[in-house]
Amino acid sequence: MPADFQDMKIRPYKKDLPYSYTCGVFPTIELMDNCPSAVLRIILSEKIGKGGDLIRERAAKAGIPVVVDDKTIGRLSPKDNCFAIGVFTKYTCALDAIRNHIVLVNPSDMGNLGTIIRTLTAFGFQDLAIIRPCADPFDPRVLRASMGAAFRIRLSMYDTFEAYQKVCGDREFYPFMLNGTPMEELTFSKTERPYSLLFGNESSGLPDRFLQLGTPVRITHENTVDSLNLTIAAGIGIHWFTHRKENTQ
């Protein structure tokens, strides 16, 4: 990062830029509360109301510069109702190898990716692995769909699933596949290792080779629909695993 980065002109987001930004008061506060050291600059609109006080207070405590600049906001935000932008450097986080993980293999839709991040956070997961090629998790559209939850997780991207396996520690794998075992019939024991729930691409699902990995599972549903929407399947799977039955035999 060049020393004069604080003063550089912020350009509309592109995947190869070293920074990204939130749009809106709520995700900007999520960014400042959860990743303060990554924040480069806060840009506020003249029209901002009380949310501006909350942001200024946090910025003062963390030593983050704040500017009022409606012209830049207009250039960066596609929507008219954005009154706060938080610019931050992209970061990487090592996953916690003893926690449960969510693994998304080649997710392609930004809205889906953001919604899944919001969902996994809601059910207490904090670690997300994404296997490339994939939608860019730092794209402002993903951040918006996650409603700022993206700043509450450890997120790591890998070129291959095997690269993830090398660092993820000793664990159970549950690939979600149409020809897996009914998820609802599984029980677990309290001594089970940490687990990873794996979900494939929106159109193609997980490749067949994942049938050889761990315990492939499916969500039991009628054959009136081919498959569930990815975000729905992930939501149901994540919720079920956090409430599944203990094996009492």
Add this chain to the structure above:
Amino acid sequence: MPADFQDMKIRPYKKDLPYSYTCGVFPTIELMDNCPSAVLRIILSEKIGKGGDLIRERAAKAGIPVVVDDKTIGRLSPKDNCFAIGVFTKYTCALDAIRNHIVLVNPSDMGNLGTIIRTLTAFGFQDLAIIRPCADPFDPRVLRASMGAAFRIRLSMYDTFEAYQKVCGDREFYPFMLNGTPMEELTFSKTERPYSLLFGNESSGLPDRFLQLGTPVRITHENTVDSLNLTIAAGIGIHWFTHRKENTQ
């Protein structure tokens, strides 16, 4: 419906038109298979491949007129890859009062509505009540998001929840609300009456007065997010109720 309706020019969809249409081979086949008597006309592109044979075969059996008309397809479909359109008259269906229902109170997003229709179909529900004001369930964008599942259900709209209550029969109500009982702790008995799962608007949820109705329930989640996305909440709730624990006391 005027007698010359079969020949009339089909206009891009608007809410007050008496007809709507599918875009794409798969939803058009779903329409023909599930609601053949509502179909007015099939419009095919010259570029259609094998899907055209499947559609022509069904149309011949059901006596549905088929025309090849790329100009009309271009006018009706916002996307370039639409090769089949099924025009149908809007219909209403009485709900089955002895089956379980899904009730959406003021859903406002078309994509969400279509996704929820696809999800409820996947878990064996066939009856959907929608309380106005609401997104138009016949809008082609809803039909597309439902991937044709909209033609597999009985759908009925009501001006008020009370109007639905008058016709829904004797049943249990489970309104999904942030301050309800944890859904995961409920048990049920096999002699329970049919039930309705109720979900509110994307932004505002169900009004507080629904706390007085039946058994308000919530999906247990961390307070790291305010609430779940509506489609995710509906997916998790619908799946859970079709797999909940029986009361064996």
